[in-house]
Amino acid sequence: MRLKDEQKIDLFFASTLTLVGQVGLVGLTMPLIAKQSGVAIGTLYIYFKNKDDLIHALYKEVKKRFGATIFIGFSPELPVEEGFRVIWENSLRYTVSNFPEQLFLQQFIASPYKREDQAMAVARPVMAPLAQLLERGQRQGLLKPDTECLIPSLLFGFVQQIAAHIHHTPARLTKTFMDTSFRFLWDAIRG
CATH class of the missing domain: 1.10.357.10 (Tetracycline Repressor, domain 2)
Incomplete structure (x- = not known):
């Protein structure tokens, strides 16, 4: 199993915070977070099962x-x-x-x-x-x-x-x- 990269997690968190300021929690989607982070959507799902998982983390x-x-x-x-x-x-x-x-x-x-x-x-x-x-x-x-x-x-x-x-x-x-x-x-x- 591949180790998760802490820098990527920080990137996903920073992207999520930026997007929450722009579209709110309701408008936030995993594809939007992946795009803001500059990664493929599949990469984001390696780190978080879903939006709920990411939000709680x-x-x-x-x-x-x-x-x-x-x-x-x-x-x-x-x-x-x-x-x-x-x-x-x-x-x-x-x-x-x-x-x-x-x-x-x-x-x-x-x-x-x-x-x-x-x-x-x-x-x-x-x-x-x-x-x-x-x-x-x-x-x-x-x-x-x-x-x-x-x-x-x-x-x-x-x-x-x-x-x-x-x-x-x-x-x-x-x-x-x-x-x-x-x-x-x-x-x-x-x-």
Whole structure:
């Protein structure tokens, strides 16, 4: 059996992200991905059984990349507000720099491709440091009580909306902008 080429997988993922931005998940087809990638359709099927398989593999990869980036510089020992600031700044920088991934995630989450149990199985370990920070912040009375996961929704929803607004002009992502936007978030979630 031939080994799969990781560079080809990366190419297929990049092509898929580009196409999702152009035609959405609904308009995405395997022949379109193969054409965008510059390969024969049969080559794409060596790597992925079907569109569903590719979409789920890409979701796992995007969540893994995002999770690996947003916790850079984060430590469970950081004070709660400082920990949130690190996650906020990393999330915002990553999302602005990788906006096609966010478009993909937004469409994936709102689509029939998302299976709650599978999505949670991918997201839970990736986001464990954030969940622990939330628990600690609530235990210490620093964060509003949140039994409905509203704080992560506020955090990532705010990040997505800001990124959508400024991704074409990333120079706007200044220290002052980061500080001001974090203040808005912190004021919304603090206890």
